[in-house]
Amino acid sequence: MDAHTIDTADSPPSPPEEETPWLTAREQRMWRAHLEVAKLLEYQLSRELQPHNLAINDYEILVVLSEAPDHRMRMTDLATATLQSKSRLSHQITRMENAGLVLRQECPGDRRGLYAHLTEQGWETMQQVAPDHVRSVRAHFIDRFTPEQLDAMYAALAPVAEHLRGLRGRS
Amino acid sequence: MDAHTIDTADSPPSPPEEETPWLTAREQRMWRAHLEVAKLLEYQLSRELQPHNLAINDYEILVVLSEAPDHRMRMTDLATATLQSKSRLSHQITRMENAGLVLRQECPGDRRGLYAHLTEQGWETMQQVAPDHVRSVRAHFIDRFTPEQLDAMYAALAPVAEHLRGLRGRS
Numbered sequence: 001m002d003a004h005t006i007d008t009a010d011s012p013p014s015p016p017e018e019e020t021p022w023l024t025a026r027e028q029r030m031w032r033a034h035l036e037v038a039k040l041l042e043y044q045l046s047r048e049l050q051p052h053n054l055a056i057n058d059y060e061i062l063v064v065l066s067e068a069p070d071h072r073m074r075m076t077d078l079a080t081a082t083l084q085s086k087s088r089l090s091h092q093i094t095r096m097e098n099a100g101l102v103l104r105q106e107c108p109g110d111r112r113g114l115y116a117h118l119t120e121q122g123w124e125t126m127q128q129v130a131p132d133h134v135r136s137v138r139a140h141f142i143d144r145f146t147p148e149q150l151d152a153m154y155a156a157l158a159p160v161a162e163h164l165r166g167l168r169g170r171s
Numbered sequence: 172m173d174a175h176t177i178d179t180a181d182s183p184p185s186p187p188e189e190e191t192p193w194l195t196a197r198e199q200r201m202w203r204a205h206l207e208v209a210k211l212l213e214y215q216l217s218r219e220l221q222p223h224n225l226a227i228n229d230y231e232i233l234v235v236l237s238e239a240p241d242h243r244m245r246m247t248d249l250a251t252a253t254l255q256s257k258s259r260l261s262h263q264i265t266r267m268e269n270a271g272l273v274l275r276q277e278c279p280g281d282r283r284g285l286y287a288h289l290t291e292q293g294w295e296t297m298q299q300v301a302p303d304h305v306r307s308v309r310a311h312f313i314d315r316f317t318p319e320q321l322d323a324m325y326a327a328l329a330p331v332a333e334h335l336r337g338l339r340g341r342s
Contacts, residue, residue: 012213013194027313030321033328034312038209039254040335083210135191140335141205142198149327150201156320157204164211 041141048136052129057082058096059133062118062126065102071118072105078116083168101125174284179259212312219307223300228253229267233289233297236273243276249287254339272296 004008023031046056054062063083064072073081079089093116096102107113118126145153194202219226225233235252236242244252250260264287268271272293278284289297316324 019302020309022305023308023313026318026321026325030316030325030328031308031313033208033325036254036332037328037335038205038213040332040339042209043254044335045339083207083214089285131190134193137194137202138191140338141331142202142330143200144334145327147197149323150197152320152323153327154197154201154204155284156316156324157201157208160312160315161204161207161211163315164208164215167215167311168211 006092019162037141044140045133045136048135049129049133052098052125052132054125054129057084057092059126061092061096061116062101062129065116066123066126071123072115074107075104075114075116096122117129184244193275208312215311216304216307220300220304223296223303224270225296225300228255228263229272230297230300232263232287233272233300236287236289237294237297242294243286245278246285248289267293287310 041104042056049056049059060082061078064078065073074088075093076086078093079086082089084092093102097104100119103117103119104153105115107115142150213227220227220230232249233255235249238243246260246264247257250257253260255263264273264275268275271290274288274290276286276288278286313321
């Protein structure tokens with residue numbers, strides 16, 4: 001076994017005979033429909049939040065904090081809950097702090113803990129924005145499926161979400 | 172009809188009695204599963220492109236250009252095809268130009284036209300990366316559905332994609 005062999009053992013090339021088959025037409029159209037809906041829906045929901053001066057990620061933070069006990073969460077847990085890096089969350093929380101929506105607080109007796117806390121203004125903003133946001137989610141997504149489609153899609157997506165959460169947890 | 176009536180006709184306030192109902196538990200779980208899969212899947216696919224030094228948006232540009240006639244597209248059309256703003260696309264193309272994957276070219280005889288052109292290196296990169304990317308898409312998404320689920324989800328998502336494309340086109 002020479003150095004070259006050892007090298008390729010570390011990052012094996014994919015031999016043609018074991019190649020993963022390309023997507024079939026049936027798979028491809030579903031894959032593209034998923035990508036397009038995910039991207040265009042995020043764009044449309046963001047647009048409809050603009051009159052409220054909120055980015056879609058800001059709205060998500062407001063929702064997560066409003067559902068947390070005492071309207072606050074440790075920054076590391078908030079990063080996990082919103083599936084973003086700590087550094088990116090930190091920038092976002094700074095912007096939201098400047099807008100008066102959240103406060104960063106150290107927790108007495110917990111030196112590791114830096115919390116993000118929903119302010120009264122953040123709570124009121126959430127209450128005001130939520131009805132409009134639900135209207136958007138219904139108009140552009142939820143109300144476009146039959147109850148049977150909703151259930152079938154949930155049944156299909158839930159195990160995929162669980163699989164992906166598991167991968168994320170390990171990383 | 173007074174000025175106030177005319178105003179509200181332009182942007183009607185939503186009276187409480189016409190309030191959009193909140194999502195039911197059944198709708199809510201599907202909505203959350205969709206959001207989670209969309210977000211976690213993008214994260215996972217991005218991670219698996221990292222060894223190739225490609226962001227997921229870079230890969231998308233390579234795919235779109237490789238499918239275009241002469242491997243090139245007008246920048247404005249490329250922005251439309253990849254659903255992003257011209258300024259954001261411009262930054263991305265600059266990065267990809269520095270990596271040798273694309274070239275920006277003016278089209279002779281078309282003074283309005285600035286094109287993004289896939290380079291030989293960009294084409295080769297696409298060829299190398301595509302099998303790994305397909306493997307990721309299969310492992311974390313497509314192969315996790317039955318053929319019936321694929322068809323049912325396509326049937327459900329395609330009209331939503333069309334609706335959202337229509338909104339996007341008008342904006």
